[in-house]
Each structure stands twice: as C-alpha cells, then as structure tokens.
Amino acid sequence: MCGLAGATAIEDRDRVVASTGALAHRGPDGVGIWCDPDDGITFGVRRLITTDPGVTAGQPLISQDGRFVLAFNGYIAGHRRWIADLWARGVEFRSDSDAELFLSLLATTISEDGDPATVLWGISGQYAFALWDCHERMLWLGRDPVGIKPLYFVEYSGGQLAFASEIPALRKIVPDRPDPDIFQNYLAHLFVPAPATGFAAIRQVQPGELICWLGGKMDRRMICAVGSSLASPQGCDELAINDPVVALRRAVRQSVADAMDADRDVGALVSGGMDSSGIAAMACDIARERGQKPPPGFVMQFDGAAMDETPRARQLADYLGMELHVVPAPQTGDEILAHLQEALAGFGAPFGNPSVVLMQALGRGVSRHVPICLAGDGGDELFGGYPRYQAARLFQLWLYVPAFARRMVAKHLGAHLPRGASRFVYGATADDDQAFKYWNDRCGVPELGAALQIPEWDPNGGAYGGKYGDLYGDLPGQMMAFDQRVTLPGNQLAMSDRCGMAHGVEYRVPLLARDVIDIARRIAPKMHLRGGGKSVWRAAIEPMLPDGYLRAPKVGFNPPAAMWLAKVGPLLWGSGPQICDGLFADLPVTGTRRAAYWQAAISGKAPDMALCLWALMVWRLWPGQGADASTAAKDIKAGIF
Numbered sequence: 001m002c003g004l005a006g007a008t009a010i011e012d013r014d015r016v017v018a019s020t021g022a023l024a025h026r027g028p029d030g031v032g033i034w035c036d037p038d039d040g041i042t043f044g045v046r047r048l049i050t051t052d053p054g055v056t057a058g059q060p061l062i063s064q065d066g067r068f069v070l071a072f073n074g075y076i077a078g079h080r081r082w083i084a085d086l087w088a089r090g091v092e093f094r095s096d097s098d099a100e101l102f103l104s105l106l107a108t109t110i111s112e113d114g115d116p117a118t119v120l121w122g123i124s125g126q127y128a129f130a131l132w133d134c135h136e137r138m139l140w141l142g143r144d145p146v147g148i149k150p151l152y153f154v155e156y157s158g159g160q161l162a163f164a165s166e167i168p169a170l171r172k173i174v175p176d177r178p179d180p181d182i183f184q185n186y187l188a189h190l191f192v193p194a195p196a197t198g199f200a201a202i203r204q205v206q207p208g209e210l211i212c213w214l215g216g217k218m219d220r221r222m223i224c225a226v227g228s229s230l231a232s233p234q235g236c237d238e239l240a241i242n243d244p245v246v247a248l249r250r251a252v253r254q255s256v257a258d259a260m261d262a263d264r265d266v267g268a269l270v271s272g273g274m275d276s277s278g279i280a281a282m283a284c285d286i287a288r289e290r291g292q293k294p295p296p297g298f299v300m301q302f303d304g305a306a307m308d309e310t311p312r313a314r315q316l317a318d319y320l321g322m323e324l325h326v327v328p329a330p331q332t333g334d335e336i337l338a339h340l341q342e343a344l345a346g347f348g349a350p351f352g353n354p355s356v357v358l359m360q361a362l363g364r365g366v367s368r369h370v371p372i373c374l375a376g377d378g379g380d381e382l383f384g385g386y387p388r389y390q391a392a393r394l395f396q397l398w399l400y401v402p403a404f405a406r407r408m409v410a411k412h413l414g415a416h417l418p419r420g421a422s423r424f425v426y427g428a429t430a431d432d433d434q435a436f437k438y439w440n441d442r443c444g445v446p447e448l449g450a451a452l453q454i455p456e457w458d459p460n461g462g463a464y465g466g467k468y469g470d471l472y473g474d475l476p477g478q479m480m481a482f483d484q485r486v487t488l489p490g491n492q493l494a495m496s497d498r499c500g501m502a503h504g505v506e507y508r509v510p511l512l513a514r515d516v517i518d519i520a521r522r523i524a525p526k527m528h529l530r531g532g533g534k535s536v537w538r539a540a541i542e543p544m545l546p547d548g549y550l551r552a553p554k555v556g557f558n559p560p561a562a563m564w565l566a567k568v569g570p571l572l573w574g575s576g577p578q579i580c581d582g583l584f585a586d587l588p589v590t591g592t593r594r595a596a597y598w599q600a601a602i603s604g605k606a607p608d609m610a611l612c613l614w615a616l617m618v619w620r621l622w623p624g625q626g627a628d629a630s631t632a633a634k635d636i637k638a639g640i641f
Contacts, residue, residue, distance in 0.1 A: 002027045002059065002073040003046040003501070004151070006130050007162040007173050008139065008213070010040025015173040016162075020044030022169040025346075026073075026501040029053075034060040034069055039137055043071045043130060048504055050075060050262045050372055057097035064092070067135050068107045072099040073165060074127030074149045075506070077258035077513055098125070106131055106140075116140060117210050120223045124258075124514035128205065130163060139213040145223050146378075146512045147194075147207025147489025150497055154202045159216025163205075166498070167197060167348030176201050178622065187443040188450040190352035190615050191490045198349030198622070207489045244523050248516070249540040255513035256282040259374055260295070266508075267370035269362075270297035270324065272312035274385070274534055274550060275376025278541035279510055283374055284320040285544070297322040298366050298373065300358055302329045307560065312552065319546045327365030329358055329559075333567030340568075340618075346498035350622045352442075352615025353491055354559045359499035367503035377492050378512040381483040382520040383537040384476070384528030388439045391424045392476040393529050395435055398428050419607065432475045440482065444612035445597060447589045454482070477525040561610040566602040568617070583616050 003023025007016050013035060020031060027046025034043045045059040061070045076082070079098035086104070087093065093100055102123070109119045110133060126148035131140040141163055143151050153163040154174045164170035176199040182192050194204040205211060212219040256279055260266050268280045284294040297320075299313035310326055317324035330336045336357055343360040344351060366373050380386050398406065410425045417425065427438035443450030493509070500507045510516070520528075523536055531538070542550055573582035580594040589597070600606040601613040 002048060002071070003165045003169070004071045004073050004128065004130055005044040005162075005164040005169055005173070006042055006071065007160065008039075008041045009157060009160040009162075010042075012160075012162065012173055013040075013042045016042040016044050019164055019169040019172040020046060022172055023165055025504060026165060028504045030058060032059050034062075036069075036132065036134065038134075041132055041139065043069060043132065045071045048371060048501075048506060050264050050506060051079070052095045052097040053263060054095055057095040057100065059099060061099055061103050063103055063107045064094070065107075067111070067133065068103060069132040069134065070099065070103040070106070071130045072102055072127065073129065073151075074098075074125055074144065075259075075262075075508065076101055076123060076125040076127070077255065078124070078261075080261060102127070102129065103131075116142070117221055117223045120210065121145075124255075126509065126512070128165065137214065141205055141211040141213070142223065143205040143207060143209055145208035145514075146493070146517070148493050148497070148509060148512060150494065151205040152197060152202055153205060153211070155218070156201065161213045161218070166346055167199065167202060168345065170202060171199075171348065174201070183619070184449050184451040185453045186350050186352065186619065187448055187612070187615055188441045188452040189487070189490065190442045190611070191494065192349050192351075193453045193486055193490050207485070244519065244527070244536050245539045247519050248523075248536055251513070251515040251519050252278070252510060252540070253282050253286070255510035255516055256374065257286050258513070259508040259510045260286060262372050264372055265295075265370045266372045266374065267296045267298055267325075267366060268322075268374040269366075269376065270299050270313045270316060270322065272309040272316075272552060273376060273379075274538060274541065275379030275511060277316055277376075277545055277549065278379075278537070279374050279376050280316065280322065281320060281541060281544040282510075284322060294320060294322045295374070296369055297324045298362065298369075299324060299326055300329050300362050300365075301326045302560075303331065307558070312549075315546060316549065325365065325369060327362050330361055333564075333571050336564050337568050337571055342502065343499055344618070344621070346502050347494070350615075350619050351494070352611075352618045353495060354561045354564060354611070354614050356495050356499060357564070358559055359495050360502065363499040363503040363505050366500070367505045371504060372506045372508060373500070375496060375507045375509050376511060377496055377507070377509040378484075378488060379534070379537065381480060381488045382511060382517065383534040384480060384525060385533050386483070387420060387533075389476050389479055389525070389529055390533060391420075391427070391439060392432075392435070392474075392479050393526070394424070395428050395432065395475060398424075403430065423608075432478075436475065436479065436482075440479070440487075442608075442611060442615070444606070444608040445589065445616075447593070448587060448612075448616075453486075474525065476529060480525055480528075560604075561607065561614050562602050562604040565610055565614055565617070569598075569602075572617070572620075582620060583613060585620070 003026030005016050005019035017033060023046045027048045029049040030047040032045045043060045047059055059071060076098035079101045083093055083101055105119050106116055109116055126144050128143045128149040128151035150165055152167055152170050155161055156174045162173040179198055179200045182196050182198055186192050192198045194206045197204055208223040210221050210223055268283050269276045270280050280297060287294050297317050299310055301310045302308040314324060330339050339357045339360045343356045407429045410429050414422050414425050427435045437452050441450055441452050496507045528536055538550055569579040573579045580598050584594045597609060601610040
C-alpha cells in the first residue's frame with residue numbers, strides 16, 4: 001500500500017518531492033522518486049511494504065524493457081498464483097510483488113495495442129495507479145471499479161496534469177481554492193460526491209475510471225461500462241443461481257484467503273456485526289489450515305451497554321480462538337476534537353460523518369499491532385443491510401394507499417411516530433423518486449437547501465445507468481445500486497482508507513472482491529432483503545458462528561453525535577447562542593429556529609438533526625467558509641488543512 005504523487009511539468013519536480021513527503025503516513029517503509037529525463041514527468045511513491053520487502057519491489061517500478069514506469073497503490077488478489085502461472089508460460093519477474101504483476105499485465109497489453117481497460121476488468125483487488133509510457137509519452141491514471149483506493153488529479157498551466165493519493169498532497173503541487181458550490185451536495189451526502197472534491201479544479205478519479213493523458217489532452221473511459229459484467233455479471237458459474245448461499249460462502253472465503261496472503265501480520269476487525277464476524281470466522285479457519293495462529297481481532301469499546309459491542313466481540317473471539325485487542329472510543333471533548341482534526345487532515349475537504357472520529361482512533365489502535373487489517377466494508381450495500389432498503393420494499397405496498405391519504409398520515413401522525421416510521425411516512429407521500437431522495441438525504445434542516453447528487457450515465461465519464469444505477473429496476477435495487485456506486489466509495493471506503501493510512505494501516509475488504517460482487521448482484525434484491533435483510537449472507541456464515549450469535553439486534557458503528565456536539569460546540573464557539581451563531585452564520589435560519597435546532601440536536605432525541613449539525617460544524621472548520629467565531633476555531637481550521 002502506498003501514497004502516490006506526480007506531475008507532467010518539469011518545473012514542478014521539487015513540488016512533487018514535497019507532495020511525496022506529505023504522504024509519508026501512507027508509506028512509512030520507503031520512498032522513491034523517478035523523473036523522465038526527456039519529458040519532465042515526475043513520479044513519487046511512499047511505500048508501505050505488505051508483499052516482498054526486497055529492494056527489487058521498490059517503487060516506482062520500471063518494466064524490464066524500460067518502456068513503462070508504474071506507481072501503484074493497493075493489492076491484487078491471488079497475485080502469487082498469477083505470477084506462478086505466468087512464470088510457467090515464460091514470463092520472468094524480478095520480485096514477488098503484486099505491483100510488478102500489475103505492471104507486467106498493463107505493459108503487455110499496451111505493447112500489443114490492447115485496451116488497458118480490458119485487462120483491468122480481469123483484475124480483482126483494490127488499487128489506484130499511474131503508468132507512464134516512455135515511448136508514446138502517454139500517462140495513464142486509474143482506480144479500481146469499486147473505488148476502494150483514492151486518486152485525485154488537476155489540469156493546470158496549459159494542459160499539464162498533476163495527481164496524488166490525497167488532496168493536501170496534491171495542493172502542494174497545484175494550490176487550489178475551495179469550491180463553495182458543493183455545499184448543498186455535501187450536506188445531503190455528508191461527503192463531497194465524486195468527481196467533485198470541494199476544490200474548484202481538483203477532481204477525483206471516479207471508481208472504475210481510466211484516464212489517458214497525451215500532449216495536454218485527456219481521454220476518459222470506464223473500466224466497466226454499461227453492459228459489462230460489473231453491471232450484468234456473466235463470469236459466475238451456475239452455482240450462483242442454483243445455490244447462492246454456497247456460492248457466496250465460497251467466493252468470500254477465497255477472497256479472505258487472498259487478503260491474508262501477505263508478508264506482514266494481518267489482523268481483523270471484530271464486532272457484533274454480521275460482516276466482520278463472518279470474515280473473522282473465515283480468517284481463523286484459513287489460518288489454522290495454513291498452520292498459523294488465528295489473526296488478532298480489534299474492537300472499539302464505548303461507555304454504556306447500549307452502544308458497546310465489546311462483550312459480543314469477546315464471545316466471538318473466545319469461540320474462534322482469537323486474541324482480542326480493545327480500543328477505547330474517545331470520551332472527552334478535547335479527545336473528540338483532536339481525533340476529528342487529525343482525521344480531516346487526510347481528507348483535505350469537508351467530511352461530515354462523525355464515525356470518522358472513531359475510525360481515526362481505531363486506526364491508531366490497530367497500527368500498534370498489525371499493518372494490515374481485514375474489514376467488513378460493503379456488506380450492508382451488497383447484501384441489503386440498511387433499514388431504508390426495507391422501507392423501499394414496503395413502499396411497493398404503501399403505494400396502494402391513495403396519495404392524499406399518505407399525505408394526511410404524514411401531516412398528522414409523522415411527528416408522533418418513532419424515528420424509522422416517521423422517516424418512512426414523510427418520504428412516502430408521493431412517488432418513488434421523491435421517496436428515494438428523501439430517504440437518502442442526510443440533511444435535517446430544510447432551510448439549508450440540501451440537494452442529493454444523482455449521477456446520470458455518461459459513456460465517457462461515469463458508470464451509472466438509468467435514474468440511480470444500472471443494476472436493478474425496482475426501488476430497493478435502485479437504492480442498493482446508488483449506495484454501491486456513490487455512497488460506499490465516497491463515505492465508508494474513503495473513511496477506512498484515510499483513517500487507516502493515517503497510521504500506516506492497510507484495510508483489506510474481502511466482501512468487495514470481484515467474484516463476491518458478481519454473485520451478490522446475481523441475487524435479486526428481494527432475496528437479500530428477506531427476514532430483515534442480508535438473508536443470503538446470514539445463511540452463508542451462520543454455521544461458522546456461535547449458536548444464536550446473529551439473532552442479536554444490530555448496534556452498528558454509530559457514534560453518539562448528540563453527546564459529541566454538546567461537548568465540542570462549546571470548545572469552538574462558547575455558549576449556546578454563540579454556538580448557534582457560529583454554526584448558522586449567514587445562513588437563512590432565524591435565531592429562534594437556530595436555537596430550536598441546536599437543542600433538538602443535543603437532546604439525544606433527534607439523531608438526524610444531530611448528524612446534520614455535526615456536518616455543518618465540519619463545514620465551518622473548512623478554510624474559506626467563515627470558521628472564525630473564536631480563536632480556537634481558527635487554530636483548528638489552520639491545523640486541519
């Protein structure tokens with residue numbers, strides 16, 4: 001796992017070196033700089049060694065014929081099997097690294113006038129890369145189809161191109177100004193959806209996007225286009241149709257085995273959740289088959305039995321024979337703020353999910369023991385784990401109620417119903433389009449004008465189809481597709497990457513392997529959603545877990561946002577009225593409403609409002625957005641970015 005930086009302009013070589021230095025946390029084990037003596041392009045790499053610690057595996061890598069130079073961040077599943085097969089066919093390798101395998105596959109394809117998007121589609125893993133073709137004077141940038149690893153770029157100075165793994169590092173090459181136009185999108189999503197970044201010129205390489213730069217001009221294409229097997233899987237055998245439970249279990253087990261194939265120690269996140277538990281159980285079984293100790297487990301501990309999953313994690317760890325490490329969650333306002341500041345430094349842009357504080361603390365705890373850790377990211381999105389998917393399923397029946405009656409229920413009963421039921425009736429007053437937007441919008445303050453960004457299909461710049469996705473036609477399927485394509489890479493995967501790599505920890509996500517995704521998408525949403533959700537995945541892993549383990553209600557990795565706001569707000573702005581003025585500033589919200597929103601947020605009875613105001617607080621800490629209500633706020637703002 002690595003941090004990448006580079007630029008095509010010769011005058012920016014020193015800036016690339018500085019940018020590479022700013023990525024030291026992503027690669028504490030080594031640094032490499034390469035410059036093309038003829039064209040001026042510069043590559044910088046910070047390396048975290050996970051496979052092949054030898055010198056020949058150092059980056060940037062140069063192909064044996066000298067034509068191609070690669071900067072690579074990620075890992076390739078099953079790379080040792082692949083290398084062994086290529087050796088048998090006469091292809092020589094200087095190392096045992098997955099980066100050299102990646103270079104070999106791309107170099108061969110391009111040299112034979114093939115399309116790199118084709119070979120990339122055949123690769124399972126997580127990656128972002130830059131490849132320079134010395135013969136053609138051509139630069140390739142790409143990112144895995146799921147969007148697990150990040151990559152940013154900017155065009156500048158008459159067609160020049162710069163790139164980096166993180167925004168703060170890229171801004172050391174090309175300074176850029178904040179983009180205030182993303183405010184509404186940010187509030188609706190709690191992150192800035194791709195390809196925007198929060199800065200005017202900096203863009204994200206989108207999940208599955210392949211960019212080719214030549215002579216100041218860019219060509220953009222998708223590794224997976226509409227009609228490919230990512231949208232309509234064709235590579236799975238008939239077992240996925242006839243026995244999806246067995247097929248899913250087999251695919252995930254192979255993915256876990258591949259993720260554990262490393263030259264460094266591997267751990268696993270453990271909680272009471274279904275995803276991490278299933279992965280941990282498979283990892284322990286695989287380790288024993290290999291004659292190894294079970295991987296160590298990691299869980300975050302909260303004060304209060306309602307949120308703390310440590311007892312269930314201990315139960316599972318004892319059952320599996322794992323050593324369990326408990327990482328305490330931040331408690332004081334100073335601790336919470338410090339972790340938030342540290343976490344946001346890796347984003348360089350507003351990120352409003354308060355779970356980032358927990359992930360930052362967890363990353364630090366994991367880094368004390370292992371540099372690689374298995375995580376269950378993607379399980380809810382692939383297997384139907386979120387309550388709003390059930391709401392979408394129920395909506396199909398609710399539509400039989402006349403629209404005027406649904407509006408009356410929302411008007412007279414909505415405010416008096418439990419949170420879940422209230423959100424359902426408010427969102428289900430009209431058609432599925434309105435329901436989709438309401439249930440996915442995270443903003444609880446109507447005056448702020450939050451606007452959900454729903455990407456449309458662009459054959460040259462995106463991988464979305466239909467209204468919300470190209471996977472399924474009904475509303476539950478559309479919501480699952482949207483989360484897989486937009487929310488998962490922009491929220492959970494971004495959070496895992498930044499908070500892990502901030503401490504030199506590589507999270508590997510076995511549930512997002514290509515074969516696992518293919519099988520999950522061959523299963524109709526209604527099958528996933530049976531029995532409250534994740535029915536197929538539940539059946540696949542239940543035999544490996546303690547009796548009754550999966551019957552407990554899901555807690556989730558959810559911080560006490562209301563309590564945190566009450567602790568952090570005074571540190572930034574002072575008293576209640578000052579907090580309201582600092583949060584809402586020049587926004588069109590009256591003083592009375594400001595106070596009411598704040599009191600609702602910190603009451604613990606309005607979690608949606610607490611989440612919204614937390615996101616607004618993060619926005620106020622972003623440079624250029626007026627976070628100057630106090631000296632403390634100024635100091636924090638300066639420290640973040």
